[in-house]
Amino acid sequence: MKGIRLKLIDQFTLWFLAMTVVVLVAGGIIVFMSVQNEIIREDSRRLKDTVHLVATRLQQGATVDQQQGYMVRIQELSYLAPAVPLHVLDTLFWFPSHEHYERQLMAVASYKIKGKHYHIAASNLVAEPDEIAEGIAKSLSWIFILLLVLVGLLSRLLSRKLLAPFHETLIAVRGFSLSGQTPLHLKNTQIREFEQLNRFLESMTQKAIIDYKSLKEFTENASHELQTPLAVIRGKLELLMDSPITDQQALLVQAALDSIEKLSKTNEALTLLTRLDNREYQTTESIDISRHLSNGIFRLQELFELKGLLLEYDLADNVRVWLHPILADILLNNLLSNAIRHNVPDGKVSITLTETSLVIQNTGLPPQIATEQLFQRFKKSNPSQNSTGLGLAIVKQICDLNDFDVSYLYSQGWHRIEVVFRRGQFGKRGITAERKKMFSEK
């Protein structure tokens, strides 16, 4: 799933704040409970003391006035009424001046003193739960806001410092190129994860370079060890041709030469495919594909004429594409050659180059297998044809490497191959812009 991509530090901050909210709410409830309990416990004790004090005074016959700001009410009960033990009531009290109820704690007890039965009540208004809660909520919100600001600011400052080694690693990895042959050397950092990452990247690039080198060596060796004997055989046959031989022998020599030719071409194409796989052709600049294409057409012009093909083309000027110049020539040559080779007598070829795509169409016989399959190695529509069957595989590989879309359609006598380069071009531009930005930040 693709969501919004947040920076790591923002993720951390969000999680931290979410946790803070939970903790603050839970903490608020605990604070509320304990504050309220404490208030009631303390007030009850004092009220009980007051009741007790009033009783003592009555016993001594002293006057009873208001005690320590508590409201004290003394009533006489009938002597026979049952004695009320000292207890505390949590009640509501109508407050006439404010016209609403207030919470009231009241300690009540009755005492039998000097033949009289007194009912003594001492009461006090206490803060209501919602008032306590409001106060707690307010102070906790302030704490939260303070945290938000501090964490927000500090995390940004800290992340710049803490993630600096990570950003350095990123830049180094982006700048890494296999053909550059130098493994990454990353600085040591004090952060264990980054240190692990750096060491891992170092060993991985080292291995990648070794793999790259060995595959490169393999293709070079394969090419050398195969092409040298081929050169020997071809030379021998050419020397044989110059000696007096019969017509029958000449045909044998020619057949052998044809096979050598094919073997050599196949070897060359397979080597090229392996080198493409190994990404040995690093694109370093954009090229003017219009120029490459018109050169390619010019080079093959004669063949169009000799085959009696009608060539129509419409080429936009100055189309720049992110592609290695050698690959561009191979790509175009393969496509153009195909259009010539798989054509019919007096056929047509039409080439259209726009800013975003290249379309090459040619008349030809219907393909014997699904057109998309023709991009696979050694897949030929007509197996008897004297071609390697690797031309389109190479085209496909080059397109894949450069993020081009390539498609092959056949309809009503026309073969249509389209290469869309736009995507790769923009992708690469995006990366370079981003990289520039990173360097300028640094």
Added chain:
Amino acid sequence: MKLLIVEDNQELSRNIYQYLLREGYICEVSYSVQEAEDKLLCFPYDCIVLDVMLPDGNGLDLLKFLRSEGIDSSVLIISAKNALDDKILGLDLGADDYVTKPFHLPELHARLKAIYRRKILRGDPIITCNEISINTNTLEVSVQDQLLDLTKKEFDLLLYFITNKNRVLTRQTIAEHLWGDYTDSLANFDFVYQHVKNLRKKITTAGGNDYIGTVYGLGYKFNGNLA
């Protein structure tokens, strides 16, 4: 022309040796860098045919050796790698040209001849073969002092034939010579036939002999001894 072939594959160097011997070249063969260096210090050579991969080192190192010793031989590189780096590096280090394995012997010969004309026969662009005269600077061909109107390809073809006269040239080698790396597309060689036909016609129309003969099953041959 005196020639040093530096190629570790004995059969391959024998091929080159045999082919060029018939052209009247003086050829010597070395199988290693060491051997080649010894020979180069003792004898002057007009041209060196140099393989890149040798048992005791890289052929390109020999180019540096030539330069440091101030030896003024031309160099034709034989590269099997078909790797662009090697070609560029070789030419940068002072090689004159290169061919890639598996090369055609007539092609190797044509390249050597071209180097020979350029560097050793400095300034003499005229090649004559009986009544045919070729100017390699102006790309003009005349038969009995009558100028022929040849296309670039026909000119190249004629030069290739005359360089390798009395040799059988297959359609394949002609195609590769004229179209270079782009022969892959030319599965059938009708167009070689077309060019040869036109060339023959132009020469005979101008009063020249019909030198170019068809060799059954193989290709063509320029019969230089016809006149």
